[in-house]
Amino acid sequence: MPELPEVEHTRRKLVRWMKGAKIAQVSTEDARLLRPIAVSAFVKGLTGTTVDAIERKGKWLRLAAGPWSLFVHLGMTGWFVREDEPRFARVTFDLVKGGKRSRVVYTDSRRWGRFVLTKESLATWDKLGPDPLADGIDAKLLLAKLARRKKASVKVAIMDQTVLAGVGNIQAIEALWRARIDPRSRAGALVAKDVNAIASGLRWTIERTLKDLAVNEEGTDNPFKIYGRKGTPCPRCKTALERIELGGRTTTFCPGCQVRKD
DNA sequence: ATTATTGTTGGTAG
DNA sequence: TCTACCAACAATAA
Numbered sequence: 297m298p299e300l301p302e303v304e305h306t307r308r309k310l311v312r313w314m315k316g317a318k319i320a321q322v323s324t325e326d327a328r329l330l331r332p333i334a335v336s337a338f339v340k341g342l343t344g345t346t347v348d349a350i351e352r353k354g355k356w357l358r359l360a361a362g363p364w365s366l367f368v369h370l371g372m373t374g375w376f377v378r379e380d381e382p383r384f385a386r387v388t389f390d391l392v393k394g395g396k397r398s399r400v401v402y403t404d405s406r407r408w409g410r411f412v413l414t415k416e417s418l419a420t421w422d423k424l425g426p427d428p429l430a431d432g433i434d435a436k437l438l439l440a441k442l443a444r445r446k447k448a449s450v451k452v453a454i455m456d457q458t459v460l461a462g463v464g465n466i467q468a469i470e471a472l473w474r475a476r477i478d479p480r481s482r483a484g485a486l487v488a489k490d491v492n493a494i495a496s497g498l499r500w501t502i503e504r505t506l507k508d509l510a511v512n513e514e515g516t517d518n519p520f521k522i523y524g525r526k527g528t529p530c531p532r533c534k535t536a537l538e539r540i541e542l543g544g545r546t547t548t549f550c551p552g553c554q555v556r557k558d
Numbered sequence: 559a560t561t562a563t564t565g566t567t568g569g570t571a572g
Numbered sequence: 573t574c575t576a577c578c579a580a581c582a583a584t585a586a
Contacts, residue, residue, distance in 0.1 A: 299564055328581090355565080372565055373583080384583090406582050408565065420566090447576065457566085466564050523564085544578075546562075 298355055298370035300429060300462030301505035306376055307352045310359070313378060313400050314347040317393035319361065324387040329404070330411050338413050342366070347391075354424045354461025367418050371408030377401050387411065424461035429502055433460070433495040435488065442491065445483035450557075452543035453483035454494065463498065465545045466523045467505070471497035472554065473522050473532075479542055479549050481557035490557060522548045 298306070322342045324330065330338050345362035352358070359366040368374075373384075378400055386409070387402040402409070412418055425441075426434065438460070445453045451468050454460055463471070472479045474497035477490055486494075501520075508519040518524050521531050526539035526548055535552025 302564075369566080370564095371581095372563070405584060406563090406565095408581065410566085445575075452576095455565095464564055543576095545565090 298372075298374060299464035299467050299505075300355060300427070301467070301502050301509060303352055303355050303357060303370060303462065304429060304506060305509040306370065307350055307357055310350045310357070310376060310400075313376070313398070314359070314389070314391060315350060316346065316348075317391040317398070318346045319343060319389055320392045320397070321390040322387065323390075326386045326407065328407060329386055329409055330413070333413050338411070341413055353421060353427050353430070354457055355464070356418075356421055356424065356461075358421070363415055365414055365416075365418070367410070367412040367414070367421060368402075369410040371404060371406065371410065373406040374402065374404040374409035377403055423458050425457065425459045427461045428463065428495075428498045433498065435491045435495055438495065439486070439488055439491045442483040442486055448483050449479060449542050450477060450481045450483045450486060450494070451479035451547060454498075455543070455545075460498075465547075466520060467498065467501050469523050469548050470501035470504075470520055473497075473550060474500050476554055478551075478554045478556035479547050480540070481555075485558035522550065524548065 319342050322339055324335060327335055341364055342361060345364060347359055347361050349360040350357060355369060357368040359368065380399060382401050382403045384403045384405045385401045386404050389400045391398050391400060441459050442453055451472060454463050455465065455468050471494055475493035477493065505519065522537050525537050527536055530537055530550040530552055533550065533553040535550055537548055538551050540547050
């Protein structure tokens with residue numbers, strides 16, 4: 297379930313579970329997940345290293361282990377659990393810390409996740425835009441970036457990971473609802489006031505989602521205001537919510553109180 | 559049986 | 573170089 301809040305939740309979990317621990321053993325059979333690195337090189341590289349730090353930028357995680365960076369993307373269905381043999385186990389870490397052994401397993405039913413083990417930087421990571429939670433949102437910079445998008449809708453634009461890192465389909469839907477801006481609005485048509493509203497909308501939805509994850513380990517069923525609620529009354533103005541497609545992604549919005557800017 | 563799914567990427571075209 | 577568009581990846585759950 298990974299967008300920015302879920303990945304941040306995962307990061308905090310991994311800090312508790314893995315930071316300072318030695319990777320006594322690591323096993324996987326999933327060459328696809330590791331590509332382009334071979335399974336053998338992955339195992340050989342990580343075995344015996346200590347997890348020194350776990351950081352996040354957008355939807356990417358970076359585990360620093362000895363000389364290595366392990367970049368992790370959870371794809372659509374990636375998740376870390378502390379169970380011995382969960383369903384869809386793809387990578388298993390056997391850890392030792394202070395003489396205590398533990399096991400952390402990466403599970404991923406659809407296998408769209410990525411593990412990149414490297415001593416270099418990662419181009420995708422370097423190209424990520426500012427992280428709304430970690431870096432905050434520079435409204436001026438965001439406005440300038442959006443202004444260059446002549447055709448793209450504002451929703452597609454804010455989901456571009458080089459514009460803002462970590463905004464996915466749900467967070468974009470919720471933030472635009474909060475900002476009262478129609479997701480079909482052209483990105484380039486927005487003015488400073490709109491961008492400020494989107495920035496605070498993003499802060500609002502990210503904090504809400506994080507709070508929900510902190511309370512319920514796996515998150516509430518659907519803790520969101522309008523995502524996945526087509527046909528039900530808008531919580532703000534009671535107009536029936538509509539569902540459309542933008543950039544190939546399902547989009548829920550309220551035709552009553554979200555204003556189209558172009 | 560059919561449909562939808564919280565994401566990226568690589569190719570093409572302009 | 574930058575923007576835009578789309579098929580592909582794969583496995584579930586409703």
